[in-house]
Amino acid sequence: MNIAFIGFGGVGQGLAEILEEKRDHLKTEYGLETKVVAVSDVMKGAVYDPDGLSIPELLRAVREEGSVEEYPDAQSYGWDSLKTIQESNADLIVEVTFTDVKTGQPAIDHCEAAFKHGKSVVTTNKGPVALKLDELQTLADENDCFFGFEGTVMSGTPALRLPKTTLMGNDIQEVVGILNGTTNYILTEMEQGMSFDQALKQAQEYGYAEADPTSDIEGYDVRYKTAILSHYVMGEAINALEISCEGIADMTQEKIQEAKAEDKKWKLLARIKKTDNGVRAYVAPEKLDINHPLAGVKGATNAILYECDLSGPIMLTGAGAGLKETGFSLLIDMIHAHQAKKSIIVR
Known part of the structure; x- marks a missing residue:
């Protein structure tokens, strides 16, 4: 599963840490192998490499240098969120931007762009789900995509x-x-x-x-x-x-x-x-x-x-909050997205 982070604040970094820490367990237990190929964040910059980015190096760049663009030797830098969604080789978009809950933006635009390009989405943003659940789910279904939003209500506690x-x-x-x-x-x-x-x-x-x-x-x-x-x-x-x-x-x-x-x-x-x-x-x-x-x-x-x-x-x-806990809610959805994809392939 190739992953692009749209937004790379505390929650995104929390999920990245989990993916690194649980890499062997996820592969052994669920058959899930992940590769982070892109990050795009309005404050922390953007980086893309279709062959994969090192999570420890990404975290070092953003925490010590303040920008993912301090990541060395990637293929591309500076892509905005929509270009990252549309042109990267990601299979799944982790949408964790700062979003206006009243309008659902920019997360709604990100979800729509992902689904139209055949890419699944997991998000913790309440706006898109509260305002446009039916429309987004329909768009996801039409394009054989997974839409996960477990973390929107109680973070890592699976209330949905x-x-x-x-x-x-x-x-x-x-x-x-x-x-x-x-x-x-x-x-x-x-x-x-x-x-x-x-x-x-x-x-x-x-x-x-x-x-x-x-x-x-x-x-x-x-x-x-x-x-x-x-x-x-x-x-x-x-x-x-x-x-x-x-x-x-x-x-x-x-x-x-x-x-x-x-x-x-x-x-x-x-x-x-x-x-x-x-x-x-x-x-x-x-x-x-x-x-x-x-x-x-x-x-x-x-x-x-x-x-x-x-x-x-x-x-x-x-x-109901916490960076690691909210990151875990995204992981729940990622595992289900992987299992759903496997089910489609088997059928």
Whole structure:
């Protein structure tokens, strides 16, 4: 499998490290042999060699020199993202650019270009999946391509693949999730006595929250993940901007203590529920009884609860962020892409 990285920030580098560390295991266990042939990043430059690039040398160049174009003796340098997708000999595009979630760009353009040129895509970008899943999946199918996006909801925790594979045969009536580690961390620290501002500042110091934390604390990040879950798991496409969304910006110590007195805890939840009138989805803080399975989820951890008609409630919990964890989500998709390709060849 020849791979081109479109975007080579922390997540892309995390996946590259995994591919190097797990090279022998991937070949022995899954028959997957990978070769990185290209990297294109608007900040870190671009490099291409159809015979393959050394991952250790790529990582050295970008981490020590600040640019992949410090990689020695490659065939080409300076290609932009679309030229890399269209003209490289990559079979699979790892799309991990900084993308505007409201427009899905530039990731949507990258996915479309890849599929039109017969190249599979794995991505962690929420925008393309939340906004154009059906169109992109159709384009991928028409060109015999794989489209993987496991990491868009809970990073390396397989919130999308679990209900589609392991829980097959169930009718999932409701999905409830803690899908943002930053807000869950803030609420956990407030339970220990911190004010909202103190907890947010600490979250920023630890790298859980961005300098501009609006997307997290206002619930916008969860809103797009909710749209993906509604469409992919529950079968109903809902415009992300039409999902009712309330964050935790107004959370106070008074509310936290009031909940404690009631043996309850505040959690920012995504809820997607089947009703007689279709699927209803919203994002809002809720007071959960202390015995509720999601009430005990602490810190920057994510969790999701599937209410199933046959198996009963099934809960999945794990890291919802992290460079290696998110890189792992891309690896999951790469293995499935390889297995899907093998299946087509066998048939």
